[in-house]
Amino acid sequence: MELAYIGLGSNLENPIAQVQHALTELGQLPLSQLVACSSLYATPPVGPQDQPDFINAVAAIETALSPLALLDQLQALEQCHRRQRLRHWGPRTLDLDLLLYGQRTVEHPRLRVPHAHMHERAFVLVPLSEVAAGQSLPLHQQPLDHWLAHLDHSAIKRLSHTELLADVTTSATI
Template sequence: MSRTVDAYVGLGSNLDGPREQIERALEALERLPLTGRVQASRLYVSAPVGPVDQPDFVNAVARLETRLSPLALLDQLQALEQRHRRVRRRRWGPRTLDLDLLLYGDRVIDTPRLRVPHPELAARAFVVVPLAELAPELQLPDGRRLAALREALPLDDGLQVLPNNPRDE
């Protein structure tokens, strides 16, 4: 693939220094092959989805300019998770690093390995809020506007900006 595509990646961690896990992952995203210019949202704290017997998550969203194909990008993201010692013990369980390919340009992808836009994107404040920070005018491939999704979220969804956020400086 020769043209550059904007891809959005959701980041989450709730184990082994979650803030540091996210910061290191953002640095690693900048070094992905055929990928440049990484922008990142502020860091947020959110309650876990699914099992509540785990620590809160630190979340962010990154925008990448990449020439990697969607599956090649997914491979890179999964390799990065493995370098962060990601272990998949249970669905929605605790993890050192979770990287989700949220959007890949205006493409709709539905394969056994990858679904883009991410199927849960619109329902999760810890994705919509930081994504809106990076791209407030964004329109999803199905025509929904990100601003409308943001407005539809409950005001008290438990999402909080992480104090002393390096992205606020």
């Protein structure tokens, strides 16, 4: 079994519910077990700003799936959530990124692990540091705290239980 970290993001069709459902679904992947998940965070979009803010989180799973088999499972979940790739860095119902897979590095036309540029993205490192405190990134060999100290994460807002409950109540009445 390998410990893998998955980044989750959504900014369409009730993003909080999209991420929460995806967390449940990650726990049901074959040969895998959900072992931890971060809080949910509201974050501004990267790239085009003419879209809603994102809800982001990170999940840790133990898996016996190979990196490419795990990627296939993640992309299948995105499709179940009606993910459409209309433009680069555009809005989406669900985005699942394989961030880390143990201490392995993967260079494949379909997959790069560690995820490219993750060490430059506060919306990834803030929730990742919650579930992987003290973790160092392969290749860079610097702990997450090192990378976080070099990033502006002032626009990232951890969602409170009240906000999460309000979203569930709103979803139930729609």
